[in-house]
Amino acid sequence: MDESCTVYQAADFIGRRWTALILLELYKGESMTRRYSELKKRIPGITPKMLSMRLRELEREGLVKKTVDASEFPVKSSYSLTKSGKDFIKIIKVLKNWALTWKLDNKLCKNAECGKCPADNL
Amino acid sequence: MDESCTVYQAADFIGRRWTALILLELYKGESMTRRYSELKKRIPGITPKMLSMRLRELEREGLVKKTVDASEFPVKSSYSLTKSGKDFIKIIKVLKNWALTWKLDNKLCKNAECGKCPADNL
């Protein structure tokens, strides 16, 4: 599992700050799509720069598709999950499941929506 | 998903260098147990310091149990997967599965053991 290994890359990927968060936000959007500014609003604390960077990475890796609507006046960008991106969500599900099973201090998530967590409805 | 979130922590965790590797090595060991020196031998490139650090982390997180055999001559330490650690392997499986499905340049892993990869037999 050196750096050329896709499994390693995927693991590295999911561990980066904001990545999972962005994917989950897209997942929750209508037809799994969100605009840049929507994402910014819904992910508190992320800097615009980070958001662009992560989106570019996700696009490069094929998890996210970007669409630019240039017909309108301030040009608007939309990002949506590809099939591969949608499938990636299930990794997060398994992760959450593991956490719920073994991290007992995490009961909150099981019984109620903790409200802060974008993985609530997984 | 701030830093207090277990899902986030688990994601962060799996993305760290060597962590998955160590877990897989333990998984492949007899009764999912390996000695410190065995791990060092089987994970090329890892420094002793990193190995200790990761093992301590894994122990703290409850994925790994350490046993010291002090009856013998040079004291021997064994590390084994706990139930929680064993269960964590399935996250790696899902990860691998995703990679095999979507990262087409990764066909090698599907058709044969790449030999270098400790996730071969998952």
Add this chain to the structure above:
DNA sequence: TACACTGTACAGCTTTCATCCATGGTATCT
């Protein structure tokens, strides 16, 4: 004395992330 096993200590590099700032046309408030 030499070796086997399980580590620790120090010094430096690399990567990651945040913070601040600039863009430039549009739209809304005063």
Add this chain to the structure above:
DNA sequence: AGATACCATGGATGAAAGCTGTACAGTGTA
């Protein structure tokens, strides 16, 4: 009319975290 704020980016800088490399220490057997 003038000021201010939105939209989606991208550069420069620097701090902090992560990781590497190498050396070496403790503790007991032969």
